[in-house]
Amino acid sequence: MYKEIIDQAHERIKGYIHHTPVLTSSYIDELVGAMVYFKCENFQKMGAFKMRGATNAILQLDGVQKASGVITHSSGNMAQAVALAAKSLGVPAYIVMPENAPQVKKNAVKEYGGMITEVKSTIEAREAKTIEIIEKTKATFLHPSNDLQVIIGQGTAAKELLEDQPDLDYLLTPVGGGGLLAGTAMAGISYSDKVTVIAGEPSQADDAYRSIQKGEILKNKEVNTIADGLRTHLGDVNFPIIQKHVKRIILVEEETIISAMRLIWERMKIIVEPSSAVPFAALLIDKKSFTNKKIGIILSGGNVDVSNLPF
Amino acid sequence: MYKEIIDQAHERIKGYIHHTPVLTSSYIDELVGAMVYFKCENFQKMGAFKMRGATNAILQLDGVQKASGVITHSSGNMAQAVALAAKSLGVPAYIVMPENAPQVKKNAVKEYGGMITEVKSTIEAREAKTIEIIEKTKATFLHPSNDLQVIIGQGTAAKELLEDQPDLDYLLTPVGGGGLLAGTAMAGISYSDKVTVIAGEPSQADDAYRSIQKGEILKNKEVNTIADGLRTHLGDVNFPIIQKHVKRIILVEEETIISAMRLIWERMKIIVEPSSAVPFAALLIDKKSFTNKKIGIILSGGNVDVSNLPF
Structure with a gap:
């Protein structure tokens, strides 16, 4: 139902963005017990899917x-x-x-x-x-996450990933303001007949998790998370899309985010920001749900102060 | 003259190594005033060309x-x-x-x-x-750098790079023990009729620079360089190859190595070890020699302790 508008958006922006690569790691596949495809939006222009x-x-x-x-x-x-x-x-x-x-x-x-x-x-x-x-x-x-054209644009990352890897079982993103997650969910139902979209969210900024449970948009009282891109809350444009098309939100603790981030740095030799590590952290704490599956993870960005790392 | 043996080596090892990607950065191209192609051996299995x-x-x-x-x-x-x-x-x-x-x-x-x-x-x-x-x-x-089969194997990185980018004017590597540099020089004359091979070397471990000048293998007295992979000296197998086929060795100071490394991390979002940044540092201190040229740089590895960075 969204395929045409995402196709059009992709055609429109193609000349101004990178078609980012998809990387894999045999070490990580073995660790997780699944096949994981990392869509590297940290290599996107200005360093993020935005x-x-x-x-x-x-x-x-x-x-x-x-x-x-x-x-x-x-x-x-x-x-x-x-x-x-x-x-x-x-x-x-x-x-x-x-x-x-x-x-x-x-x-x-x-x-x-x-x-x-x-x-x-x-x-x-x-x-x-x-x-x-x-x-x-x-x-x-331009709202960073609650503008339909922004959301559709973010969905082109998942479109590229599903075109490169058409038979993904799961597609994982972080959730902060909800723009990437909603766009990914729209792309998921447009370019795959089987992919399930799931989000990772910091326990310290669990507004999206609670919003889905409550059925209305809730905000965070505190946002003591290292994942600085995920401290915002959902909006009225992306919330209904997320409610309808996102299967599950997995909460992760700070120490898991940091160790997931470190694992990506050390094993894949790429720089991702803490927010990017959140969906991978979600995968690491619930491996059994994903055994032998094909999983796409959108690494949302790589803008991090290398002088000020959590490890 | 070396083409056949490098071809054979590549055929032999192909199934056991990664064909690593070549990355570019429009920011870096603009900064240098040239087109720079980074051969990412930091993404090689175990994280280095070795x-x-x-x-x-x-x-x-x-x-x-x-x-x-x-x-x-x-x-x-x-x-x-x-x-x-x-x-x-x-x-x-x-x-x-x-x-x-x-x-x-x-x-x-x-x-x-x-x-x-x-x-x-x-x-x-x-x-x-x-x-x-x-x-x-x-x-x-197995000697890490002074064994002919090891040297030929290292040369397959430059072979892949020259196959992906056939019209390079320059090919830059770091020089430590001399294995990568000698293998790259052998590949340079085998797969290009115009590429000039140049090495970057830390001033704090300038044995190769002095060895070329003196015409005999000299060792370092001290090796106070952050580029820990480059603290060794040349050997009798690789030295004659380097003497004959390497045009120039550019010495770089520690602070330039560190800032070159940081630039690669921040702009390209990839993790390289200090030794890898040495040829890029050489390019940065002598941009005028490379204006508007096509330059290949072999990023030798990405094995670095992320808890102990120089920035």
């Missing part, structure tokens, strides 16, 4: 909207994704960032040509400044 | 030799390479390791089925114990 959704959303704008620019507020990968996608499409990008965001991330946004406005580190300050800039510039707001 | 040479050498043994096993002394990648190559060929492997070798490396050798004998951390102790074991077991000694 480039897909941002590019797709900006390409959907009309000429007047493009001329007025786009805006987002983010301390993380969405800031870089919107800046770089906008740059490659010749569109102005306004990025509202908390003043305490890591300098390395501010530098990356600047390097990609994003116009940064720094605000206090509260969601209220971010939203107020965003509205102020929109009123002045007529820029279009 | 798997190629070890496999080739063991496959050349006759049945009696195979039954008696192979032996090497090493604290690093050669220990793991011989252990894993021997395991996959069903050959016993005796590995003499200094007692102060990192536990993680000892564990890897054990995991690959290597029989470890620990000795004091001097070259004399290592050699004495190796001879003792050879006398007892009749195992065949």
Whole structure:
């Protein structure tokens, strides 16, 4: 049912993104007792899958909207994704960032040509400044995870993975704001007649797990997780998709996330950020559910401060 | 002149090694002002190119030799390479390791089925114990860099790279014991009519640079380099090949090695060990010699203790 719109999105963004490789490790396959295919969005432009959704959303704008620019507020990968996608499409990008965001991330946004406005580190300050800039510039707001065009763009990662490995039994992603998970679920039912989509979520930010149980969107009270990309909550656009098409959310503890991340670094020789290790951590704590299955895992990104590692 | 023997070696080892990918980075190309193709031997089995040479050498043994096993002394990648190559060929492997070798490396050798004998951390102790074991077991000694079959095996990495990118102008490797460099030089003249082979070497272990100047094999007095794979010296088998076919050795300082390594980690999201960053560091300090050229770099390995990084 979603196949056509994901196909169109993929066609639209193809020239602006990398078709990322799928890597495997015989050590990890043996450890898990299954065949695991890692879709390396850490190798995506700007280092994360968010480039897909941002590019797709900006390409959907009309000429007047493009001329007025786009805006987002983010301390993380969405800031870089919107800046770089906008740059490659010749569109102005306004990025509202908390003043305490890591300098390395501010530098990356600047390097990609994003116009940064720094605000206090509260969601209220971010939203107020965003509205102020929109009123002045007529820029279009891009939500990192609750915008349908963004969600569809994220779904192209799973599309590529299912085209490379058509007979996957399971497809695992992390869940934070829900954009990647919803897009992956849409792709799952579009490009496979058997794949089951599952998410990994930190126990320390278990809003999606609780939201599914309760049947309504719940927020986190605290977010003491190293998986900094997963501290946000679901939205009204992606929640119904996740409710309908995601089979299960597996909660994982911090120490499991860190050891899963380390395992990927040491065995696969690739750099992934903590959020990326969450679905693999979910697989590691429940191997018996996946024995001898073919499992796709979307490694969501690789933007990590190498001077400040958890090991 | 070497094409046939490298072809044969490649055919021989193909089923036991990975054909590693070649990665590029538009950021790095722009930074250097050239097109750089990274041959990712960090993704090779056991994490380094040494798997190629070890496999080739063991496959050349006759049945009696195979039954008696192979032996090497090493604290690093050669220990793991011989252990894993021997395991996959069903050959016993005796590995003499200094007692102060990192536990993680000892564990890897054990995991690959290597029989470890620990000795004091001097070259004399290592050699004495190796001879003792050879006398007892009749195992065949595999030198990590000064054995022709090992050298030819290492040359298959450059062969693959030149087959994937036939019009390279330059081919850069690190130089330590000289096995990879000599094998790469042999492949360079075999699979290209224009590629120039160049090595990067740490200033703190500049024995190869001085050996070429002097016309004889010199050793290092001190080896205060982070590039732990490059602390050894050339041998009588590889030295004449390097003398004849390597155009230039570029010396690099420690801080340049570290920043080159960090750049690869941060921009390419892959894990390389310090030795691997040495030829890239050489490129960075002499960009003007390579402007607009096509450059292949062999990223020699990715075995690094992620708990103990220089940044």
